[in-house]
Amino acid sequence: MKHYTALLTLFLMLSVSLSAQKQEVPETDTPATGRIVIISTEFGDMKVLLYDATPQHRDNFVKLVEAGFYDSLLFHRVIKGFMIQGGDPMSKNADSLQALGMGDVGYTIPAEFVDTLYHKKGALCAARTPNPEKASSGCQFYIVQGQVFTPEQVNMMEMQQGVKLSDAQKQDYATIGGTPQLDRSYTVYGQVIEGLEVIDSIANVKTRPGDRPVKDVRMTMKMFKPEPPMTEKELKKLKKKNRP
Secondary structure, three states, rough: OOOHHHOOOOOHHHHOOOOOOOOOOOOOOOOOOOEEEEEEOEEEEEEEEEEOOOHHHHHHHHHHHHHHOOOOOEEEEEEEEEOOOOOOOHOOOOOOOOOOOOEEEEEEEEOOOOOOOOOEEEEEOOOOOOOOOEEEOOEEEEEEEOOOOHHHHHHHHHHOOOOOOOOHHHHHHHHHEEOHHHOOOOOEEEEEOOOOHHHHHOOOOOOOHHHHHHHHEEEEEEEEEOOOOOEEEHHHHHHHHHHO
């Protein structure tokens, strides 16, 4: 598991790569799974919608949540203006001086990049090692806080990277913010639809060298299953309704 030490430094070293072919997610009236996870912390709850467009990540996350895997684990790495990271199984019983970020479940998930899913604030994303296939950790994840970019910075980003950002990306990165430098390098597989303020509260905690919070921030998770199941159009309306 030594190679998982890279999870501690990977984010700060990565440059953006947005040039792959787009995959569109059509809007239909067909039933959607509507899988929603509630992540609870001492700062409040985050309601996270899991995307059907990334089924391998969705199903793996659901499996772990339903097994109680994440209960009592820590948000072990917090960087204000960037992201909050958790899911290391070694964090459950870690003492205050233990280095974290190396734990895993013994398997990875193939990358599932979808251009319509990107690193705006509240995005649920898979952590990973610097492997060439960009395969995801089987358990570690991060939630984007990010920063807001001016329209001029967004336009400059397009020019420097030689890519075309969608109107939705431009609007989100210039209003609610995000971490566009991570797009198409880490899989985005969910979105916080309620409780964005909880991300800010966790991101504001005091941290020690290595970005671990001085006071442990623990989580529990459970599935939220709306009845009757929502359609894809209803899911889209839900996301719009809860958009900041």
